[in-house]
Each structure stands twice: as structure tokens, then as C-alpha cells.
Amino acid sequence: MRFFVYLIVFFSFFDLFSQLPVISPFATGLGVSAFIVGLSVGIYSFANVFGNIISGILTDRRGPFYILLLGLFTSALSLFSYGLISGSVSLIGIRFLHGLTEGLIIPAAFTFLANGSERSKRGRNAAISGAFVGLAAIFGPAYSGIVSVKTSVATIMAINGAFMILLTIGAILFLRSFTYVRKVKAAKQKVVKPLAFFRHPGIIRAFLGAFFLMFSQGVLALVLPLKVEHLQFDAKMTGMLLSVFGLVAVLIFVLPINRIFDIARPMVTLAIGLLLMSGSMLFLSQVDELSWMMLAMVVYGIGFAFLFPSINSLLIDSTEPETRGKAYGFFYAFFSFGVVVGSGTIGILDLDFHHAFMLASAILLIAAIFTFIGLRKDTRPVERQRSAQ
Numbered sequence: 001m002r003f004f005v006y007l008i009v010f011f012s013f014f015d016l017f018s019q020l021p022v023i024s025p026f027a028t029g030l031g032v033s034a035f036i037v038g039l040s041v042g043i044y045s046f047a048n049v050f051g052n053i054i055s056g057i058l059t060d061r062r063g064p065f066y067i068l069l070l071g072l073f074t075s076a077l078s079l080f081s082y083g084l085i086s087g088s089v090s091l092i093g094i095r096f097l098h099g100l101t102e103g104l105i106i107p108a109a110f111t112f113l114a115n116g117s118e119r120s121k122r123g124r125n126a127a128i129s130g131a132f133v134g135l136a137a138i139f140g141p142a143y144s145g146i147v148s149v150k151t152s153v154a155t156i157m158a159i160n161g162a163f164m165i166l167l168t169i170g171a172i173l174f175l176r177s178f179t180y181v182r183k184v185k186a187a188k189q190k191v192v193k194p195l196a197f198f199r200h201p202g203i204i205r206a207f208l209g210a211f212f213l214m215f216s217q218g219v220l221a222l223v224l225p226l227k228v229e230h231l232q233f234d235a236k237m238t239g240m241l242l243s244v245f246g247l248v249a250v251l252i253f254v255l256p257i258n259r260i261f262d263i264a265r266p267m268v269t270l271a272i273g274l275l276l277m278s279g280s281m282l283f284l285s286q287v288d289e290l291s292w293m294m295l296a297m298v299v300y301g302i303g304f305a306f307l308f309p310s311i312n313s314l315l316i317d318s319t320e321p322e323t324r325g326k327a328y329g330f331f332y333a334f335f336s337f338g339v340v341v342g343s344g345t346i347g348i349l350d351l352d353f354h355h356a357f358m359l360a361s362a363i364l365l366i367a368a369i370f371t372f373i374g375l376r377k378d379t380r381p382v383e384r385q386r387s388a389q
Contacts, residue, residue, distance in 0.1 A: 017140025044099035051103015056329015071104030079161030107328035123261025126312035131253035202318035209311035218342020248301030270310035274368035276303030285357035
């Protein structure tokens with residue numbers, strides 16, 4: 001069961017990352033304005049936020065199994081719809097639909113994994129799920145970049161849609177027996193409301209960790225290619241640098257060192273991850289030699305590997321199964337929002353790559369300090385805190 005849910009996580013993120021190299025050229029090829037091209041990229045993440053929140057609410061009410069099926073099947077339909085795009089209206093509409101349906105999958109999948117994890121292994125299990133995300137980040141862009149040379153974007157999306165259909169069938173076959181996952185009782189739904197999540201120190205830091213993780217990704221995606229181009233390297237070098245951080249993160253996720261996430265307090269490993277990512281951004285702002293940039297990406301990969309399992313463990317520790325779906329919905333909404341804010345902030349401020357990396361480093365450092373300050377705060381599940389009052 002667990003491995004199959006990992007596959008769902010992999011292909012969901014694979015679909016996300018495979019879009020990155022091809023959507024802008026695809027939109028440009030339709031002859032739409034530059035504003036519509038930008039909107040076609042951003043509308044996906046915008047819709048994803050709503051999909052994440054809706055998924056979290058429905059997961060607590062109906063259980064993750066049914067929401068997974070709904071998300072996988074409707075996402076497949078949206079992917080097959082790319083062949084119908086003929087202009088700006090259909091482009092924006094299908095991109096919104098794709099983001100919304102894809103947003104249903106991940107909170108339900110991670111709720112499935114979290115509710116089936118032993119507490120003593122929740123950090124290691126989160127690390128393994130992070131490895132699947134890392135692998136998707138490595139292979140997704142490469143796949144779409146290669147396939148788009150010989151086929152069309154509609155074909156790439158149709159292939160992704162076929163994977164989603166196969167996963168839907170597989171979920172019916174392999175996950176149906178796990179529909180017993182507890183659903184929220186009406187009384188408990190009244191006790192824990194979404195606003196309570198934003199008063200809990202552990203959950204706040206998990207949400208902020210998710211936001212700043214993807215904030216840094218948004219900055220990297222926008223600024224790193226500009227620096228590589230300034231240094232007169234080709235675009236392949238950007239891919240290599242991003243692959244370095246991905247490979248380092250995956251190695252930490254799967255090697256025995258991942259046991260540290262079961263032993264250490266997640267608040268500590270979260271703060272360390274933010275510090276390492278802050279340091280790597282500062283380093284990238286100062287160095288111009290390729291070897292030093294590679295080292296900076298290694299440090300970033302280590303920070304990424306420390307941060308991802310930590311925020312998942314922190315969310316698990318701070319919630320009970322009955323409300324975990326809703327918590328994961330907000331959690332991945334912060335993920336989606338972070339990408340938009342990261343790249344958007346740099347674009348609005350019109351910063352060069354030197355100052356963009358320095359700004360990102362300073363923001364991550366402040367987030368790390370805020371996390372350290374929370375080490376003494378009560379991180380029991382929000383439900384238990386309320387019952388103790």
C-alpha cells in the first residue's frame with residue numbers, strides 16, 4: 001500500500017515538474033500576449049492552492065481514498081484536454097482546471113501516508129516520500145524537454161494523463177481495503193477549526209517551512225538561469241546545477257542517515273535546513289566559478305533534505321488523524337503559494353541575480369531564527385492543547 005502511494009506522489013510531482021520547460025513556449029506558440037503567457041504559468045499554482053484546501057477538507061470528511069480517486073481521475077481528464085487548446089481562453093481555462101484537480105491529490109496522498117505511519121518512523125517515511133519528490137524533480141523536466149523535441153505538448157500531457165488513469169485503476173485495486181482510515185466525527189469537526197491551526201506553534205512552523213522551501217525554489221528557478229547566462233554557460237549548466245541539489249537530497253533521503261529524522265526534534269532539523277539553504281543562497285550571490293556554484297548547490301541540497309521531512313514530521317506531531325487532511329490541505333497550499341511569491345517578488349522588485357540571492361538568503365535566515373525561537377513552545381497536537389485548556 002505505502003509503495004503505491006509513493007508512486008502517486010512521484011507521478012503527481014512528475015506531472016508538475018514536466019510542465020516547467022514547455023508551458024511558456026507552448027503558450028507563446030499560440031500567438032497570445034506576454035501577459036497571457038505569464039498568466040498561463042501562474043494560474044496553475046493559483047488553482048492548486050484552492051485544490052489543496054478543498055482536498056484537505058474533503059479528506060477529513062470522506063477519507064483520503066475517495067479524494068485520491070477523484071483527484072487522479074479528474075486530473076487525467078484535464079491532461080487529455082490540452083489537445084483542445086486553441087487560444088487564450090481555452091489555455092487559461094484548462095490550466096486552471098489542471099491546477100485545481102492536481103491540487104486534490106497530494107494532501108490526500110500524504111494524509112494516507114501519515115495516518116499509516118508509526119510515530120517512531122514518521123521522519124524516515126517522510127524522507128522516503130521526499131526522495132520520490134526529488135526524483136520527480138530530476139526526471140520530470142528532462143522527460144518533457146526530450147519528448148517535446150519530437151512531439152507536442154499535448155502529447156506530453158496525454159502521456160501524463162495515461163499515467164494518471166493507470167494510477168486510478170491501481171488505487172481501486174490496491175487501496176480500496178484501506179478505506180477504514182478514520183473520518184471526522186461531527187463533534188470533532190466543531191472542536192478543531194482551521195483558525196486553530198494558525199495559532200499552533202508547530203503547525204505554523206510547518207506551514208512556513210513549506211512556504212519558504214518553495215519560495216527558495218521559485219527564486220532558484222528564476223534567478224539561477226540568469227546567473228548561468230551571465231557567466232556565459234549554456235542552459236544545460238542550469239540543469240546540471242539543479243540536478244546536483246536534487247541528487248544530494250535524494251541520497252540523504254534514502255541512505256541510513258535518514259534515521260536522524262526519527263531521532264532529532266523536527267523543529268531542530270527544520271531550523272538547520274533553513275540555515276543551510278540561507279547559506280547556500282548567500283554563497284551563490286558571491287561566487288562566479290562553476291566549482292563553487294556546484295558546492296553551493298550541494299549545501300542547498302542538504303538543506304532541502306533536512307527541511308522536507310522535518311516539516312512533514314512537525315505536521316504529523318502537531319495534529320491528530322481526524323484533522324490531518326485539512327492540515328495537509330493548508331500545508332500544500334503554502335507550498336503552491338511559495339513558488340508564486342518567490343519568483344513574483346524578485347520580478348516585481350526587478351533585482352539582479354546578486355541582490356536576489358542575498359534577499360532570499362536574508363529571508364531564509366529570519367525564518368530559521370523564528371524556528372529556533374519556537375523550540376520551547378508546546379507542539380502537542382492542536383486537539384490535545386484545546387482539551388487541556
